[in-house]
Amino acid sequence: MTTTEELGRRVKTASRQLAALPSGKKDEALAAIAGALWARREEILAANAADIAAGREAGLREGLIDRLTLTEERMRGICESVRKLIALEDPTGVIESGSVRPNGLRIEKVRVPIGAVGIIFESRPNVTVDGATLCLKSGNAVLLRGGKEAIRSNRALAAVMREAIASCGLPEDCVLLVEDTSRESANEMMKMQGVLDLLIPRGGAGLIAAVVQNATVPVIETGVGNCHIYLERTADPDMAEQITVNAKTSRVSVCNAAESLLIDEGCAQPLLPRVAKALMDRGVTLRGCPKARAIVPEMEPADEEDYGKEYLDYIMSVKVVSGLDEAIAHIARYSTGHSEAIVTRDYGAAERFLNEVDAAAVYVNASTRFTDGGEFGLGAEIGISTQKLHARGPMGLAALTTCKYKVYGSGQIR
Amino acid sequence: MTTTEELGRRVKTASRQLAALPSGKKDEALAAIAGALWARREEILAANAADIAAGREAGLREGLIDRLTLTEERMRGICESVRKLIALEDPTGVIESGSVRPNGLRIEKVRVPIGAVGIIFESRPNVTVDGATLCLKSGNAVLLRGGKEAIRSNRALAAVMREAIASCGLPEDCVLLVEDTSRESANEMMKMQGVLDLLIPRGGAGLIAAVVQNATVPVIETGVGNCHIYLERTADPDMAEQITVNAKTSRVSVCNAAESLLIDEGCAQPLLPRVAKALMDRGVTLRGCPKARAIVPEMEPADEEDYGKEYLDYIMSVKVVSGLDEAIAHIARYSTGHSEAIVTRDYGAAERFLNEVDAAAVYVNASTRFTDGGEFGLGAEIGISTQKLHARGPMGLAALTTCKYKVYGSGQIR
Numbered sequence: 001m002t003t004t005e006e007l008g009r010r011v012k013t014a015s016r017q018l019a020a021l022p023s024g025k026k027d028e029a030l031a032a033i034a035g036a037l038w039a040r041r042e043e044i045l046a047a048n049a050a051d052i053a054a055g056r057e058a059g060l061r062e063g064l065i066d067r068l069t070l071t072e073e074r075m076r077g078i079c080e081s082v083r084k085l086i087a088l089e090d091p092t093g094v095i096e097s098g099s100v101r102p103n104g105l106r107i108e109k110v111r112v113p114i115g116a117v118g119i120i121f122e123s124r125p126n127v128t129v130d131g132a133t134l135c136l137k138s139g140n141a142v143l144l145r146g147g148k149e150a151i152r153s154n155r156a157l158a159a160v161m162r163e164a165i166a167s168c169g170l171p172e173d174c175v176l177l178v179e180d181t182s183r184e185s186a187n188e189m190m191k192m193q194g195v196l197d198l199l200i201p202r203g204g205a206g207l208i209a210a211v212v213q214n215a216t217v218p219v220i221e222t223g224v225g226n227c228h229i230y231l232e233r234t235a236d237p238d239m240a241e242q243i244t245v246n247a248k249t250s251r252v253s254v255c256n257a258a259e260s261l262l263i264d265e266g267c268a269q270p271l272l273p274r275v276a277k278a279l280m281d282r283g284v285t286l287r288g289c290p291k292a293r294a295i296v297p298e299m300e301p302a303d304e305e306d307y308g309k310e311y312l313d314y315i316m317s318v319k320v321v322s323g324l325d326e327a328i329a330h331i332a333r334y335s336t337g338h339s340e341a342i343v344t345r346d347y348g349a350a351e352r353f354l355n356e357v358d359a360a361a362v363y364v365n366a367s368t369r370f371t372d373g374g375e376f377g378l379g380a381e382i383g384i385s386t387q388k389l390h391a392r393g394p395m396g397l398a399a400l401t402t403c404k405y406k407v408y409g410s411g412q413i414r
Numbered sequence: 415m416t417t418t419e420e421l422g423r424r425v426k427t428a429s430r431q432l433a434a435l436p437s438g439k440k441d442e443a444l445a446a447i448a449g450a451l452w453a454r455r456e457e458i459l460a461a462n463a464a465d466i467a468a469g470r471e472a473g474l475r476e477g478l479i480d481r482l483t484l485t486e487e488r489m490r491g492i493c494e495s496v497r498k499l500i501a502l503e504d505p506t507g508v509i510e511s512g513s514v515r516p517n518g519l520r521i522e523k524v525r526v527p528i529g530a531v532g533i534i535f536e537s538r539p540n541v542t543v544d545g546a547t548l549c550l551k552s553g554n555a556v557l558l559r560g561g562k563e564a565i566r567s568n569r570a571l572a573a574v575m576r577e578a579i580a581s582c583g584l585p586e587d588c589v590l591l592v593e594d595t596s597r598e599s600a601n602e603m604m605k606m607q608g609v610l611d612l613l614i615p616r617g618g619a620g621l622i623a624a625v626v627q628n629a630t631v632p633v634i635e636t637g638v639g640n641c642h643i644y645l646e647r648t649a650d651p652d653m654a655e656q657i658t659v660n661a662k663t664s665r666v667s668v669c670n671a672a673e674s675l676l677i678d679e680g681c682a683q684p685l686l687p688r689v690a691k692a693l694m695d696r697g698v699t700l701r702g703c704p705k706a707r708a709i710v711p712e713m714e715p716a717d718e719e720d721y722g723k724e725y726l727d728y729i730m731s732v733k734v735v736s737g738l739d740e741a742i743a744h745i746a747r748y749s750t751g752h753s754e755a756i757v758t759r760d761y762g763a764a765e766r767f768l769n770e771v772d773a774a775a776v777y778v779n780a781s782t783r784f785t786d787g788g789e790f791g792l793g794a795e796i797g798i799s800t801q802k803l804h805a806r807g808p809m810g811l812a813a814l815t816t817c818k819y820k821v822y823g824s825g826q827i828r
Contacts, residue, residue, distance in 0.1 A: 105780055
């Protein structure tokens with residue numbers, strides 16, 4: 001039987017061939033993939049239907065079934081995304097900087113693919129295509145390991161993509177699926193130091209924490225967001241309400257949604273009742289500190305845990321703070337470093353918040369929901385990094401590259 | 415007793431205050447450090463003498479004693495390095511890019527300090543000052559944990575630096591020494607996720623491997639170099655000899671020194687005898703493959719292990735290869751991804767080597783010894799990264815920073 005490590009080595013070998021290819025060849029393969037996925041959509045949808053049937057039998061809850069489901073419409077969207085990728089600039093090969101040293105050595109710092117990338121994800125089959133094509137565009141070969149619920153869909157998607165890649169003369173192992181969906185295969189991937197150059201977990205907080213704890217392969221952490229909206233004393237009331245409602249309710253299941261509301265005691269009356277009503281009218285359950293509950297008695301009491309929680313649901317914690325210092329300290333304590341916003345009319349408060357809050361994205365007078373590769377103008381997005389090393393915030397294709405120094409000499413010695 | 419984790423939290427707190435300071439304040443503290451280290455050199459040298467005496471008693475070998483030793487001359491050099499740092503540009507605050515989005519949001523990508531940095535190192539007390547001041551210049555607070563052999567020197571150096579920092583009104587916990595030099599304190603540092611933002615091991619391959627294996631804190635791997643010189647068929651013989659001799663012998667104990675010589679069978683006769691003689695004349699022991707030994711019988715036989723070894727000594731492995739393909743494949747198998755060089759007159763061979771060899775620095779017709787922050791024009795150097803994430807190759811001050819998106823809105827919602 002093929003071990004996961006052997007699959008990793010095949011991806012590594014493919015990555016060497018892929019790294020040397022110009023973007024024209026990679027774009028050709030992407031076009032072939034988009035064409036083949038659409039042409040063979042029935043076969044893919046049949047495999048997906050089998051996954052869904054098995055999922056229902058196993059009693060998967062509806063939210064998971066929905067994430068698992070492919071439809072002709074979703075297939076169209078997937079193929080559209082692949083075609084959009086073709087139009088983006090290839091980040092590899094770009095000369096970032098260069099100089100001639102006093103001894104005549106010419107040094108170029110060039111952007112190159114990272115190499116062999118592993119992606120561990122859950123039950124969304126669109127990640128299979130997304131991960132594969134983002135890696136391909138940036139010159140990386142990829143080992144994909146999805147959840148067991150989506151295994152039939154993933155097998156079909158991977159087979160179609162591999163054939164399309166091979167039809168363009170590229171090594172089909174540029175995209176390789178781990179068919180063993182046991183915990184062991186994921187653990188093996190985490191330890192493939194020297195084989196995989198990078199591991200990206202895409203999924204819930206539990207998956208990400210497990211990978212960060214156990215991986216010896218370098219990891220990019222994505223996407224856990226305990227985002228705060230801080231309504232400073234001078235906040236415009238209309239703007240405060242609109243931004244809070246938007247950040248909390250426009251899409252509750254995403255990492256850039258707000259989970260916690262901080263409000264200055266100087267403006268809590270009458271602003272908190274107004275904002276709380278707007279949230280509750282939209283079905284949000286509020287969990288507040290004693291001061292907040294004294295103002296809005298409909299709130300449930302918040303316990304310590306609430307302030308650290310990414311609910312991904314119609315729930316929001318609320319805390320009344322004495323001012324900017326307490327707000328910044330509270331965020332420093334509970335933030336996951338994703339996105340944090342202040343609503344204010346005070347220049348000094350805005351500046352301090354932007355400078356002192358330590359997060360990938362810090363906002364003045366805008367919703368945290370804008371933390372997104374598309375909204376930031378990056379084109380494609382691999383995820384949103386909440387770590388500080390390598391990439392932070394929305395990651396575009398460049399986050400899948402590294403650099404290399406090319407040194408051109410004429411016999412220099414030191 | 416104070417735990418190492420508590421020390422980490424103090425550094426984290428200091429890092430928040432430090433991050434907000436402009437470069438003028440940090441440069442003032444650096445000047446105070448340089449002044450104080452020089453003014454109080456006798457106290458520091460006395461502590462160092464006690465370390466050396468203890469080391470001799472414990473039977474430390476001379477190489478280690480030398481690395482441990484401070485002299486008035488070395489103190490002058492250390493102070494000089496701190497002063498040079500003042501003149502370098504502060505990487506923080508630089509706006510890397512920025513734009514106004516169609517909805518009017520103004521987005522700036524700004525360089526900011528990483529935060530709280532841990533450095534685990536061995537017995538060189540100069541790393542104590544070096545690590546502390548590089549972090550300070552780039553706005554990071556640092557938790558230093560050196561080897562037990564240097565504990566008295568490190569205590570003296572840290573005390574002097576902390577007083578100097580405090581005299582400028584900065585929090586003295588910007589620089590904090592772990593006085594517990596047991597293995598446990600290092601292990602604790604590796605697990606301080608959420609407290610330390612980055613861990614840098616500076617030392618031998620064993621230390622680095624232990625940190626990479628065990629750390630949950632993000633790590634930058636530095637400095638293991640199994641560097642190759644490949645003499646391609648068309649290599650200029652004089653240049654081939656000079657570059658090989660320089661890369662191997664100009665300083666054998668450093669990571670950018672060459673450890674392995676590859677030579678084309680098409681030029682091995684008469685080039686290999688000539689290069690081998692030049693190396694052996696300088697005291698280098700050669701360990702060759704059967705083909706190499708058939709040409710130069712004085713070589714010892716190389717075993718499989720030799721090709722993967724970073725000798726850091728007057729030893730070099732030698733292999734005769736059939737051509738560029740075998741050379742590239744051999745390097746792919748044994749390289750640590752540090753620095754690799756080809757000597758050639760063939761344009762196509764040079765291009766293929768530069769593009770296909772996967773290393774931080776790839777050279778044509780120059781010695782691998784140039785992989786160095788100073789030689790690359792970066793000013794200060796924190797180390798040479800052999801990983802692909804975050805930083806690769808010589809790391810300047812910018813490698814100690816990350817970025818943050820500042821988003822200026824006027825009520826935008828999504």
